Amino acid sequence: MSVPSSESSRTEIVSGRPAGCPQSFCGCGAAIRVFGRVVPELNLAANWLRFPRTSPAPGMVAARRGHVFVLEQHIAGDVWKAYDANSGGHATRIHPRSLRGYTIVNPHAA
Known part of the structure; x- marks a missing residue:
């Protein structure tokens, strides 16, 4: 699937490894984005799979063993603009x- 050429489909490096993260x-970066702080038990990507499953929406999290990212805005099909810490080359x-390949979870659910 091709991604539409627009402002929402642009790649932007916003930082490196956040302070206090392994x-x-x-x-860890996803926890800072979602909760505003480091949540040590969420440093392991697989631990995000403990949250309830949900449908994709802004603020929800895509998780699998080994990686996690925060959904920001739907672009098209299964493609979302994402806040993606440690997305390669130690960049966010x-x-x-x-x-x-990801499971969508709701980190805001009780």
């Missing part, structure tokens, strides 16, 4: 990501 920091990016 070397593998996707879970906001960029288009496919949800293929």
Whole structure:
């Protein structure tokens, strides 16, 4: 699937590893984005799978063993603009990501 060429499909590097996060920091970066702070038990991406399953929506999280990212805005099909910590080269990016292979969870559910 091709991603539409628009402002929402642009890749932007927003930072590196956030302060207080471990070397593998996707879970930690997602926790900072969602909760505003480091949540040590969420440093492990697989622990995000403990949250209830949900449908894709802004603020929800795409998780699998080994990686996690926060959904920001729907682009097209299964492609979302995502806040993606440790998305390669130790960078945190906001960029288009496919949800293929990920489970969508609601970190705000009790």
